[in-house]
Amino acid sequence: MRTKLPEDYEVVFDFAAIGMALLSLDEEFLKVNTNFYEFFGYNGNEFAEMTFTELVHHEDISMVIEEIKKLLSGQIPTFHLESRFLHKSGEIKWGLFSFSLVRDGKGDPLYAIVQIQDITSRKRREDNLSYRVEFERFVSTMSTRFINCPVDKIDEEIISALEKISQFLNSERIFIDHPSGITPSSTQELAEPFSEEDIRLIKVVGEVIFSAIQRKQTEIARQNSEQLISAAFAGxxxxxxxxxxxxxxxxxxxxxxxxxxxxxxxxxxxxxxxxxxxxxxxxxxxxxxxxxxxxxxxxxxxxxxxxxxxxxxx
Missing domain, CATH: 3.30.450.20 (PAS domain)
Structure with a gap:
């Protein structure tokens, strides 16, 4: 997997601060720099057996293929996208990438250049912020929902609330990367501890759930009492x-x-x-x-x- 570039371009390519790769018109890898290797976790021999779109997350692949078709047909000169990619470990990573064609003197395409910047941390922070707003909205309306909830539906509301807490806790775990050579599964750790506001929101949910459980227990006791009185009355x-x-x-x-x-x-x-x-x-x-x-x-x-x-x- 080797394609010769002009010497000046070779240096820029190899030492670029972002991932870069040269692709054939069939999306096969011709040349890959160090940052591209590190972004995906594969080695040169493994890339030689792959195509670029095999690395794209299945939910984004249609979007990427559509843009590549436009590029190859001459409808657009280049394109830039934010997309999810699959690391060798199975981790989903976010990349901001550009895709351009290199042409010969006649204007015919020779190969493609892909440049990719790792934006995984930024996307996780954005997702966490978005989910925090949603969770705060959920907590603010939670008491009203439980008050208006029929007793026989309380369990469903509790399960829904616990799922929200679980999602919130998972979303708050922003992972940081460790040096290469150490597997992500054994090295990911929390970048930031939970804030006082995080703990307050979780406590509010817990208190509302506890009150709902007490309300249900009281209602069950009342119903049981009524049944006992009714049985004693009838018999x-x-x-x-x-x-x-x-x-x-x-x-x-x-x-x-x-x-x-x-x-x-x-x-x-x-x-x-x-x-x-x-x-x-x-x-x-x-x-x-x-x-x-x-x-x-x-x-x-x-x-x-x-x-x-x-x-x-x-």
């Missing part, structure tokens, strides 16, 4: 009736009450507060009403009930 051997204190009449009656007085359930539920005297001896009803009005409760008092057939039961 009690005693006659039980639930009345509205707002004058709406009977709210519910248990099975024992229905069987004892001989009424249909719907008949009892349609009775208003003034008609309750039809179920209880009038004198007992008056004493019950008086106690409720004065003390708010009636305890351990025998009363005489009147069945649907008119029979009396104590």
């Amino acid at each position: 009690s051997p005693a006659l039980m009736m639930i009345l509205s204190i707002e004058g709406r009449g009977v709210i519910d009656v248990n099975k024992t009450f229905i069987e004892a007085l001989g009424y249909d359930r719907n008949e009892l539920l349609n009775i208003n507060i003034d008609e309750l005297s039809n179920l209880v001896r009038p004198s007992d009803y008056e004493r019950i009403y008086e106690c409720l009005s004065q003390y708010g409760s009636v305890l351990n008092r025998e009363i005489e009930m009147i069945t649907k057939s008119g029979a009396k039961r104590k």
